[in-house]
Amino acid sequence: MAFDWFWKAMGASQTRNQKRSRALVDEAEAQHAELAQLDDAALAQRGRDVVDDPAALLAVLGVAAHRTLGLEPFPVQSQAVLRLVEGDVIQMATGEGKTLVGAMAATGFALRGRRVHVITVNDYLAERDAEWMRPLVEFFGLRVAAVTEGMGPAERREAYAGDVVYGPVNEIGFDVLRDQQITRREDAVQAPADVALVDEADSVLVDEALVPLVLAGNQPGEEPTGQITDVVRHLREREHYTIDDERRNVFLTDAGAARVEGALGIDSLYDDEHIGTTLVKVNLALHAKALLIRDIHYLVTDGKVALIDASRGRVADLQRWPDGLQAAVEAKEGLDVTEGGRILDTITLQALMRRYPMVCGMTGTAVEATDQLRQFYGLHVSVIDRHKELRRFDEADRIYATSAEKNRAIVQEIAALHATGQPVLVGTHDVAESEALAEALEELGIEVNVLNAKNDAEEARIIAEAGDLGRVTVSTQMAGRGTDIRLGGADQSDHAAVADLGGLAVIGTSRHRTARLDNQLRGRAGRQGDPGLSLFFVSLQDDVVTAGGAGETITASPEPDGLINSARIRDWVGHCQRVTEGQLLEIHAQTWKYNQLLADQRAIIEERRATLLDTEQAWVELNEKAPEVESSVQHARDIMLFHLDDEWAEHLAIMDDVRESIHLRAIARETPLDEFHRIAVREFRDLAQRAVDKAVETYRSGSTLADLGLARPSATWTYMVSDNPLAGSGNSAVSGIANLFR
Structure with a gap:
């Protein structure tokens, strides 16, 4: 194939073991007729008998899928199953049947005696896919289940x-x-x-890999005082504070610091008396004011702040910012400040995935993530051909000088397509943008289905209708939705009519910060050989251009409506996107280095914990230190585990503080990462011994943990820290959300 050199250079492959895979698929298909003659019991038994014969197992799985689900896998699907079972991340286009592929591979693993976690991006997909694929898995006497948020401990177990x-x-x-x-x-x-068989593998393994999952224990929250919030509310950008080009950090100016100091009646925010307290609260309030925008980063519903999962366009029910920042946003909105919590334990998604002996996955856009998948997980990418040739037309970007001109053009293009009856799917970047666009279209008499974080419960219905005649759907982060759009509506009754009009038209309101996310949105059109159209609008004021082109100037000669027809400018936009991709990879690499040492330390704690849980080691150690105390194994275990967990939580708190201030080390000409590692090793070195010493002291007292006020938290709760470098709107708040499409 002409482009084989490209895939090999990327570390992905359309040829990596594919010749062997195709030969095995052919061999499997040759067995179908014979297997079809077997009754269910005999076919299931054959599956258990041939687990070490890839072609025979694939043949059994294919016949079973047809018999139980009415789905006969295409040869390319069977090829994908083989690549998954051998531990690759496979790239399959949208609509090519990844759900069946995942279920066949999972069943194959299970028949070999391996328990499989099929990792999804949300509850809806976990429950849907488990129920949909249940007949195939259970055909072989295997058990299939879904874990969802609403389950209690017994159901989860x-x-x-x-x-x-x-x-x-x-x-x-x-x-x-x-x-x-x-x-x-x-x-x-x-x-x-x-x-771990990961669906939407690039989203889980790359985009959100560094998002920490947090378990907290209850304790009162702390927030900027009302006075601080009120003072910060009146600060003005550029005069009192500045924001960096990527809109990730905000800084007080000298004038801003002086204004705050005057309003609070203090001499200096930077005195020892205030630097660790008042200044911290001022910075939190300033971050909440300047960088966290309502209806972009969060919603306010029923008197509560609800974060928006930027990569999926959904409300993240269990997600919140670190406690001080969460409280600052609540104070900014005039809401009751919710209970905070001491962090008991935390793990990133990347560390979570690395716990599995084997990881494989599937997505529509793996090739662009090849470097990250190889660097951080040692995974290879296999590209699976389409079952039918792609008929989608990917139009060149339309580039405009300003956001206002671009947004007017978007409305005009949607109206023109809608007038023909062709269904249109518009991918926006945030709630505010989706609602502004929908309002502009409705003023033209165009009925719009809006799918964003405010109504994601209706997702399945809205997506099912998105390919119907005359339908206009505006969605935030369509790339993270994980559901196919079929031409002619859910029942495809008007498939032919929609196909004659050109199929689904996908419009992107701006480029994402990585081409991979653009391609995820693009892939919503042109499924299974259907016709389709994709078109992205870009302005020179979009975030991806201003961030990627920071410090550089570019001149252009737009037409009267702002359109820029220039190959040079088109190349410039591509350059800006590549720069932001490089920035994200560097952020990932640096953050991984900070996280990795803590992950290694966490593994040591887990090993110690398992020993205390599964043996009498706690009683033995404490009895050696205090033989005069009479106690049970469980009492000794409770004490040892409490102090081990308490010391680990304290270690996490210390290292969190260190990481927050580590950039100051650069001022002292020290390497921040080296200094972080030095402190982490030093702090961790004595952790286990401190835990034992405190356990001995408690044990000798003869009292229970509760009597000593050392009981575990009466309530725990979980959340995700929003720390995704991909989180950034395409049309940032700087342009004025209210006027986006005017």
């Missing part, structure tokens, strides 16, 4: 005992954290799994 377990990545991670707080092994809900 039963689900995790299954052979194939579907679950959202955050729920699986939270259960890992909760299981690290138990004091009796029987209280654990998870059973060890051998394989």
